[in-house]
Structure formats: C-alpha cells, structure tokens
Amino acid sequence: MESSAADRPQILWTPPPEQVAACRLTDYQRWLRERKGLGFDDYHELWRWSVAELEDFWRTIWDYFQIQADGSPEPVLGGAGMPGAEWFARARLNYAEHVFRQATADRPALVVREEGSEAREVSWDELRRASGAIAATLKDHGVRAGDRVASYLPNRMETVAAFLACASIGAVWSSCAPDMGISVLLDRWRQIEPSVLLATDSYRYNGKVHDRRETVEKLLRALPSVATVIHVPGPLAQEGNLDWPGMLPWSDAVNVEPDLGFQRLPFDHPLWIVYSSGTTGLPKAMAHGHGGIVITHLKTLALQHDLRPGDRLLFLGGTGWIVWNLQVGGLLVGATIVLYDGNPAWPDPQALWRFLDRHGVTLFGCGAAYLVACMKQGL
Incomplete structure (x- = not known):
C-alpha cells in the first residue's frame, strides 16, 4: 500500500x-x-x-x-x-601512503585543540616527520608487520602520528580512550597481546586533570606481551618520575632520523582492530584491512560527504569510538582534520560552537547526546 x-x-x-x-x-x-x-x-x-x-x-x-x-x-x-x-x-x-600523497604546503594537515590550551595548526611536514620518527623507533624496537600496537591516548596530534607510523610499517593499531577503566581495557587488549603501548599519564576534561598513571601501571602488570611503553606527556608529566618498565619518552621516540617508507601489504592486511560494545560477553575484536578502509573511506568521505581539499572535518568523539578512525580518514581526501580534545561544553555550553566558527569547520559530526544537551540549553 x-x-x-x-x-x-x-x-x-x-x-x-x-x-x-x-x-x-x-x-x-x-x-x-x-x-x-x-x-x-x-x-x-x-x-x-x-x-x-x-x-x-x-x-x-x-x-x-x-x-x-x-x-x-x-x-x-x-x-x-x-x-x-x-x-x-x-x-x-598501504593506507598511510594514500594519506601522505595528499601532503601540501598550502594547508595544514591538522588543527589540534586540547582543553586548557589554544588551538594550533600542524603542517603536513610536521606530521610526516613525527610519523616517520615513530615508525623508525617502532622498527628499532622490533615491531614488524602484523604486530599489535595499543594506544591509550587522548585526541592529540601524537595519536594521529603514531597511528600513521603503525600503518606505514604494517603494524596493527588498537585504540582505547583514556577515560576507559582497567577492566574495559583488559577485556580488549588481552585478546590481541600488544607488544607496544602508547600511554599518557593524565588528561584534562571539564576543567579537571584526570590521573591515569595507576591505570597504566595495572595495564603493564596484566599485559606481559608489552615490551615497550612510549609515554606521551600529559598535565601530570612533571609530578615525579614514572617507573613504567620499558618506558621511552615521546621526546626520545621522535628524536631519531625519520624513516617513513610505505610497506605495501595484502589488501586485507589488518590496519586496526576495533571492538563491539561488550554487552553480550567480552567485546568482539574486529580487524579492518588496509585496502577495505582506503577504498571505503574514499567512497564515503568524498562521494557521500562531499569532502575535499580545503574542507575541515571535526567529529566530536574520543579515541575509543570508531568515528575517530573515520575522522582520520579525512586525510585520505586532502581535508584538514580538526582534533577537539576535552568537554565541548566547557567552560560554557557555546564553547564548541564558537570553536567551529573560528576555525572554519565545514563538516561537523557528533553523537545525539551532545545535540540533546544543546537543545536543553536552548542553543
């Protein structure tokens, strides 16, 4: 009918x-x-x-x-x-090869804003150098194609650079947001046995500093597969020395000669591992391949979202949500991706909207909960 x-x-x-x-x-x-x-x-x-x-x-x-x-x-x-x-x-x-073929001096690769700090632009050259240095460091520490690298980092430039470094050498990326607790992390990472962990000591959200040092220590005791920890400093980095076994400061990890080659891999070689919610047992680990993500993100972002060089993409979400992976895909089509780390309603409900306007974001995505919160504020 x-x-x-x-x-x-x-x-x-x-x-x-x-x-x-x-x-x-x-x-x-x-x-x-x-x-x-x-x-x-x-x-x-x-x-x-x-x-x-x-x-x-x-x-x-x-x-x-x-x-x-x-x-x-x-x-x-x-x-x-x-x-x-x-x-x-x-x-x-290789996924990373398709990202860096978009490199240009005409526009930034990233705009990065961390709560409590001013936004800054990251050039393609800076992103390439950081990714190349981390790739060299990973190889120096024995990481090879197929090895898993876990990330416990906020939405920062270092996170994107480390991901692209892993992709360039065929290491498999797995990211969890720093607001996730120890049981949630272990339910995921015990399944994949990462050999490297990138971790921060703390992060800012809603005007407060959240300490993650104890969580990282528990992770390392429970994950014997981790041989190297790359420490990305957060707000508490200066409060005493960290004693994480196998720790390498980020400053040392990037203070090497960059080596950003692109290892071409089988179409279905794993690029990253993402997880189901875990509501019906342990979270299900799902591997997405280099080729499938390259061709799907090109189709989705260019044809269905009409994203192109000169656009700026911001998807509000943490590094443990699949939309973070999609946002990084904006680099594949030459867009600038805008990383917004922190509470979008701090210090006031209009903070994110002012930011979007100031930095010329042309494509914005978010979860429904944020829009409902804005509606309740009369925005």
Missing part, C-alpha cells in the same frame, strides 16, 4: 542546483559516463547499479580515486560467499 503525500516526511532542505553540479558525486557520475559509457538518470538508479553490480562498481571506485598499489586489481571479488569473500586479492597497498 502506497503512502499518501501527507504521510511522507517533510523535506527540510534541498541543495541548490549549483551545489549539486559542483559536488564530487556529480563529478563521479560524469566520469562514469565519459570513461565507462555508464549513464544514470538519477541518484537512485546509480545506487541500484552500485549494489547490483558490485565488482563493476568497486572497480570504478578504484580507478576514479587512482588507488596506488602493486599487483593487479583483477579479480575484484574472489567469490561472493560470506564468510570467505576475498576482495582485490592480487593487490598490495
């Missing part, structure tokens, strides 16, 4: 024709018509083709975004059964 016009949701906004003409999705449709002889009357026809002709669709995404890889993109899909489907089995690539 078809619904009447009165039953249909009201359209709140429609993009003007000039915006539609200039968006990335329109450019992709134009490319399909000119390069592949594929024409579609509207978005829904394009969508139906994309889900009906999986191999053709994803091969065009590969070509349109000029994926850099060794080997061949053919066959696109080796068997469609689940589980067992194998995508781009003959291709080898």
Whole structure:
C-alpha cells in the first residue's frame, strides 16, 4: 500500500542546483559516463547499479580515486560467499601512503585543540616527520608487520602520528580512550597481546586533570606481551618520575632520523582492530584491512560527504569510538582534520560552537547526546 503525500516526511532542505553540479558525486557520475559509457538518470538508479553490480562498481571506485598499489586489481571479488569473500586479492597497498600523497604546503594537515590550551595548526611536514620518527623507533624496537600496537591516548596530534607510523610499517593499531577503566581495557587488549603501548599519564576534561598513571601501571602488570611503553606527556608529566618498565619518552621516540617508507601489504592486511560494545560477553575484536578502509573511506568521505581539499572535518568523539578512525580518514581526501580534545561544553555550553566558527569547520559530526544537551540549553 502506497503512502499518501501527507504521510511522507517533510523535506527540510534541498541543495541548490549549483551545489549539486559542483559536488564530487556529480563529478563521479560524469566520469562514469565519459570513461565507462555508464549513464544514470538519477541518484537512485546509480545506487541500484552500485549494489547490483558490485565488482563493476568497486572497480570504478578504484580507478576514479587512482588507488596506488602493486599487483593487479583483477579479480575484484574472489567469490561472493560470506564468510570467505576475498576482495582485490592480487593487490598490495598501504593506507598511510594514500594519506601522505595528499601532503601540501598550502594547508595544514591538522588543527589540534586540547582543553586548557589554544588551538594550533600542524603542517603536513610536521606530521610526516613525527610519523616517520615513530615508525623508525617502532622498527628499532622490533615491531614488524602484523604486530599489535595499543594506544591509550587522548585526541592529540601524537595519536594521529603514531597511528600513521603503525600503518606505514604494517603494524596493527588498537585504540582505547583514556577515560576507559582497567577492566574495559583488559577485556580488549588481552585478546590481541600488544607488544607496544602508547600511554599518557593524565588528561584534562571539564576543567579537571584526570590521573591515569595507576591505570597504566595495572595495564603493564596484566599485559606481559608489552615490551615497550612510549609515554606521551600529559598535565601530570612533571609530578615525579614514572617507573613504567620499558618506558621511552615521546621526546626520545621522535628524536631519531625519520624513516617513513610505505610497506605495501595484502589488501586485507589488518590496519586496526576495533571492538563491539561488550554487552553480550567480552567485546568482539574486529580487524579492518588496509585496502577495505582506503577504498571505503574514499567512497564515503568524498562521494557521500562531499569532502575535499580545503574542507575541515571535526567529529566530536574520543579515541575509543570508531568515528575517530573515520575522522582520520579525512586525510585520505586532502581535508584538514580538526582534533577537539576535552568537554565541548566547557567552560560554557557555546564553547564548541564558537570553536567551529573560528576555525572554519565545514563538516561537523557528533553523537545525539551532545545535540540533546544543546537543545536543553536552548542553543
């Protein structure tokens, strides 16, 4: 039974024709018509083709975004059964290589704001040097492709640099936010046995300093696989010497000759491990591969979010939430990612909105709880 016009949701906004003409999705449709002889009357026809002709669709995404890889993109899909489907089995690539091909001196890679501090811009050159130095340090400490690296860090430049360092050498990243407690951390990291832990001593939230030193000490006693701890200093870094076994200060870890090569890996080589909520037992560890994330984030962020060089992306969330991973993906399309660490309503409910305006954020994402809180404040 078809619904009447009165039953249909009201359209709140429609993009003007000039915006539609200039968006990335329109450019992709134009490319399909000119390069592949594929024409579609509207978005829904394009969508139906994309889900009906999986191999053709994803091969065009590969070509349109000029994926850099060794080997061949053919066959696109080796068997469609689940589980067992194998995508781009003959291709080898690297996530970090696709990030740094966007490097430019014309705009920053990051804008970083930590609670209690002024925001600062991080150039692509600074990000490259930090990532290259951490990659060299990890290799010097025996980390190889497939080894797991755990991160217990806030939403800072160091976190992004360390992640890209891991990706460049094929180490597998696993991040938890510093507000997570010891049992939550161990439920996740005991499953993957990390050899390196990046950890902070403390962080600021809602105008207060939160001490994480004891939590890190408990982690190290419970995770015998950890041989090296890279300490990223927080507000309490100067209050006494830390005695974490295998500790290497961040300042030492980046004070080496950068070595940012890009090891091209099988398409499904794990890039990071994320986790389910753990409401029905232990959190389920889920590995996402280099290739799947590269091609999916390019498609999602460029075509569906119309993100491009010159845009600024901020997704409000901690480093233990999957949207942090998506936000870093903004670098794949040349956008500047904006890291906002701290309470968005401190020192007042309009703090984040002023920040978004001041720093020219063009794409903003958040959870519903923040919007509800703003509504209650009359914003």
